[in-house]
Amino acid sequence: MDPKAAVRSWLPAGGSARRLVAASFVDSLGTGLFLAGSALFFTRALGLSAVQVGIGLSLTGLAGFLGMVPTGRLADRIGGRNAIVALYLWRGACFVVYPFAHEPEVFYVVAFLIGVAEWGGGPIVQGIVGAVESDTDRVRTMAVIASVRNVGFSAGAVLASLVLAMNSVTAFSALVLVDALTFFAAATVLSRLPATANVRSPRAGKGGAPPTRVRDPRFLALAFLNGVLFLHSVLLAAALPLWIATRTQAPTWVLGALVVLNTALVILFQVRLSGGADDLRNAARRQRWSGWCLAACCLLTALTAEVGPVAATVLIALATVTLTLGEIWQSVGAWRLSYALSPPQSRAYHLSVYELGTSAASAVGPALITWAVAGKGLGGWAALAAGFAAAGSAVVVIAAAAQRGLAPDEPDEPREHAREPHESTRER
Structure with a gap:
């Protein structure tokens, strides 16, 4: 081609x-x-x-x-x-x-x-x-x-x-x-x-004003759980490099290689793995897969402290692959879930509230995860693995409840009201 x-x-x-x-x-x-x-x-x-x-x-x-x-x-x-x-x-x-x-x-x-x-x-x-x-x-x-x-x-x-x-x-x-x-x-x-x-939200007296706050606890819970899964960014930026440098026999060049590997995999597979999350249920499954992959990353990383440099390098490469899959599926699930549960008349507001989970993770995650890794060692990695797996599984449960809460004739993803004329025909 x-x-x-x-x-x-x-x-x-x-x-x-x-x-x-x-x-x-x-x-x-x-x-x-x-x-x-x-x-x-x-x-x-x-x-x-x-x-x-x-x-x-x-x-x-x-x-x-x-x-x-x-x-x-x-x-x-x-x-x-x-x-x-x-x-x-x-x-x-x-x-x-x-x-x-x-x-x-x-x-x-x-x-x-x-x-x-x-x-x-x-x-x-x-x-x-x-x-x-x-x-x-x-x-x-x-x-x-x-x-x-x-x-x-x-x-x-x-x-x-x-x-x-x-x-x-x-x-x-x-x-x-x-x-x-x-x-x-x-x-x-x-x-x-x-x-x-x-597109602007309707003003008061013209279709009603947008809500002043998010009232659905399921939406807030999903935002929180998405923030937990978003801690993969802290694993890549802080936890893995700190652990590799201080607790493994892996060569120092591995520190740069894992970032290159992660970036290359995201570029190659982000779009390919974005399909299939076409409703709340499938989007939640993507986040469950994310939780499992991030848990596997933590467990693989924990094993690197007990092996030689070659085995440690191989385990780090495998951990980076699972982390990257977790990163991709976290974002894919988050995009669909947040779209599906954000009313069109206040979409930017709801998406901003949903994004608070990742913002909070970026703020408290580095201190929390580096403490768990540096202070607790293998036990810290095991606890992180359990937390990621639990968060991903909880998304499925809460998303199912949100699905049941939608009106029977209401799609789980808001339909847009206006389209550019030429965009109705996809060029494939």
Whole structure:
């Protein structure tokens, strides 16, 4: 097959979805540039201490947690397209200021403002996908976006390594400004989305105002359990590297190899494994599979402390594969569950509430899991395995109750009200 034709068939057919994919790639390319050089930028270009950098990054996470739901509510009011363009412009402006934030107080303020826009954008993008794609295409489109983001992160990191080799403060600051330009470019791409991407919630007196809070405890429980499963990100970023470096005989190159393996597998299989989660029951099963895979990852990792370097390397590779499968199935299940249970009139708000689970996991997960691994050793890994398996199984039970709670004539996934004319015919 012609490579161009293969890429076209892999991408979503609709123009709106492709704009979202393009903007996500540009965003992730710049973010990969920044993340690869952020440590040197903060310490060498801004002259901040490690403690000050840690405080700023914690403020970024706190801002995301506090601002996510209000941002989602705002998106329902002004429309998803308007909201996401504003957030990208906001992030771009903050990154333009970053190279001048030499004072810790200024750095803290900028980091906090970035956190609001950084964490608030994900649910809004998912809401826009829900508005411009059909029920059967939404999860696949989200999977394409996730794959493209991984490609962008990797490409950005490679490009950053070439710049970092210059070992210049000016080069470090230039990476940040280039990242700012990518946010402005993404905003430009997204500003061309059609009116169907800018659906607003009805105002009071015109169909009723959107709910002021999520009242369904099953929705909140699923959001919490999704946050538990999302701890796979902490396993990859902190727990596995810490364990490998301090408790195994595996060679040090394994630390970088597991990240490369994880990224490659996500790029190759995220879209392929996104099919089949076409209703609440199948979506919940994906999250149960995720829990089982993450449990297997924990148990395989625990075994590495008792074997030699070759066996430890093999076990780490197997643990990385199971972790990646858990990551993919967690996200696939989460996309479908959150779409199915989010009313169209307040979709961005509900998706933001659902995303609080992952935000909380990102905030408390590193301390919790590193304590379990470093303090409890094999017992800690066993406890984590049991927790992941239990969380995945609980999703199936709660999702079944949510399925029964839907009206008999109500689909488990809201149907969109308007579509772009050309998107009704899929190009396959």
